[in-house]
Amino acid sequence: MNTSSTLNIALTSAIALGFAGITYVVLRKSLKQKASHVAPDNLNINLITSEEDSEDAVNELRRRSARYHAIGFDCEWVSDQGKKHPVALLQLSTNDGYCALFRLSHLKSIPNCLKDLLEDGDIYKVGVSPGNDVKYLAKDYSVYTKSTLDIRHLAELCNYEPGGLGSLSKALLGIELDKSWRIRCSDWEAEELTERQITYAALDAHVALKIFVKLVNDYNKTPQFSPSRRNSTEHWNNISQFCSKYLDIGYKTKNKAKNDKECKEKKSKGTKEVVSKRYTHATRSKPLYHNCLLTAPDGELLSTCDDKKAKWYVENELADTVCAEPLTVRLRFEPAGRSVGAAGRYYQLSKENRCVVCGAGHSFIRKNVVPREYRKHFPEVMKEHSSHDVLLLCAACHQRSNARDQPVRERLAARCGAPLAPLAHARTSEDAACRNIRSAARALLHGSRKHVLPEARRRKLESVVLQHYLQHDEITTELLEEAANIQVAFENDDYESHGSKVVEHYRRHDGLLRLEQEWREHFLESMRPQHLPALWSVTHTAERLQVRQNEGRLSEDDLKLLAM
Structure with missing residues (x-):
């Protein structure tokens, strides 16, 4: 074969390989684009x-969500040079493919029917990180969405990797979502949305709900689920038992990943895990209710009480022991009042030492239904006999309850002009310069004892101290000890307590009894307790004070303060 033929063959092969490569790249790109736009055929977007269309859409969403008690939920907005605009688009979807895209930027406000749907605690709003969307809806439109559920909680429960919506969709549904930054950051306030925007927005809400349905059905087949309901659809009628502990609770991926990594490292090194003994709320190992009996001189039952209180009366010769089991003591003096009506009988009843929400019988935390930041500003006449609003919750229910209290605080802040103060406006603040002086002095004292400070570091720390104490020319132990104890925290002159401002607002307008009742109503609605003490009542204080008023035991000032 001559040289010319060899060159022709090489050139032909190169051209063929080139075309093959180009064809492969084009096909790969085409397939990738096709995969990124996969969408269910049954979407009804x-x-x-308009407000009229909103009412029709909300009615349709309610009707179609009846079986699963949930709707897919997502929001879109525009950010301009780092500044976020109000939420422009709200996406809601049902499992059968009905998707309602509410263009809030065109509606300008949220219609009442849509507001009622978002604030309906019986319908779950499911998605990935729905808490952020809820926060922005509250800030932009004063709508306080209830019963949000981050599907990553359920993914973890079912032993799936709790990733983002895109990875969950691909892994669980086989649907690859279009997650290009160009579409995510597009103009959601545009006069007309593109087909790609519409599909992207609808799919985000719809796929979230499809994942939710799959996860609940998957969990229904696991051994830990009740055998009587397995492989049936009855679990959808009992969905609250499955999901209630995750409602309105954020999913913290970073902390979880970090903790998991630390645990793995400790196990690999054979290090014994040390459990921290610092708790935000200490749990009780001893019972709260001892159900001792306190009676009047004529033997009439006044109330139940703990053993310490009963023994205190006896030890101070104010009562006599009548019976040892249950411990019963009889007062030697006539009490200010007797137990009258349902409010009075509440204190006569025995209380159970168990979580009032789920019924758990161990590791309790006392829950203040009306948070102390408000109750501490109430008048004494309302703070007396306040045990009605102190209930037992297990640690998990206590955490959920506190998380669900936050939206109420935010509503009160907006309604009463009582902002929840950021750190800059806290009661006290630290002076950075004083903190540096104290740190330098303590380092010098410590270094002097241990002889570990490098000379350059020592000179730098000494200059920090001397710049404050200009009257001193040299560092002495006495000077360092003074600097090491320098005041760092100072009272903020412009500090205003959120709790006191809310209480003052209600005192002047709706009355403090109304504030107290709103917190009780919120507890019932958000936690749905199944084991409340008998006769526990939203209007308990009003009933109790009414009895006192009838008996002439309320002053005119009390009546005005309480707006009775």
Whole structure:
């Protein structure tokens, strides 16, 4: 074969390989684009731009969500040079493919029917990180969405990797979502949305709900689920038992990943895990209720009480022991009042030492239904006999309850002009310069004892101290000890307590009894306790004070203060 033929063959092969490569790249790109736009065929997408359309859409969402008690939930907005605009688009979807895209930027406000749907605690709003969307809806439109559920909680429960919506969709549904930054950061306030925007927005809400349904059905087949309901659809009628502990609770991926990594490292090194003994709320190992009996001189039952209180009366010769089991003591003096009506009988009843929400019988934390930041500003006449609003919750229920209290605080802040103060406006603040002086002095004292400070570091720390104490020319032990104890925290002159401002607002407008009742109503609605003490009542204080008023035991000032 001559040289010319060899060159022709090489050139032909190169051209063929080139075409093959180009064809491969084009096909790969085409397949990738096709995969990123995969969408269920049964989507029924509705753009909502008027209040009339909103009402029809909400009715349809309610009707179609009846079986699963949930809707897919997501929001979109525009950010301009780092500044976020109000939420422009709200996406809600049902499992059968009905998607309502509410163009809030065109509606300008949220219709009442849509507001009622978002604030309906019986319908779950499921998605990934729905808490952020809820926060922005509250800030932009004063709508306080209830019963949000981050599907990553359920993914973890079912032993799936709790990633983002895109990875969950691909892994669980086989649907690859379009997650290009160009579409995510597009103009959601545009006069007309593109087809790609519409599909992207609808799928985000719809896929979240499809994942939710799959996860609940998967969990229904696991051994830990009740055998009587396995492989049936009855679990959807009992969905609250499965999901209630995750409602309105954020999913903290970073902390979880870090903790998991630390645990793995400790196990690999054979290090014994040390459990921290610092708790935000200490749990009780001893019972709260001893159900001792306190009676009047004529033997009439006044109330139950703990053993310490009963023994205190006896030890101070104010009562006599009548019976040892149950411990019963009889007062030697006539009490200010007797137990009258349902409010009085509440204190006569025995109380159970168990979580009032789920019934757990161990590791309790006392829950203040009306948070102390408000109750501490109440008048004494309302703080007397306040045990009605102190209930037992297990640690898990206590955590959920506190998380669900935050939206109420935010509503009160907006309604009463009582902002929840950021750190800059806290009661006290630290002076940075004084903190540096104290740190330098303590380092010098410590270094002097241990002889470990490098000379350059020592000179730098000494200059920090001497710049403050200009009257001193040299560092002495006495000077360092003074600097090491320098005041760092100072009272903020412009500090205003959120709790006191809310209480003052209600005192002047709706009355403090109304504030107290709102917190009790919120507890019932958000936690749905199944084991409340008998006769526990939202209007308990009003009933109790009414009895006192009838008996002439309330002053005119009390009546005015309480707006009775």
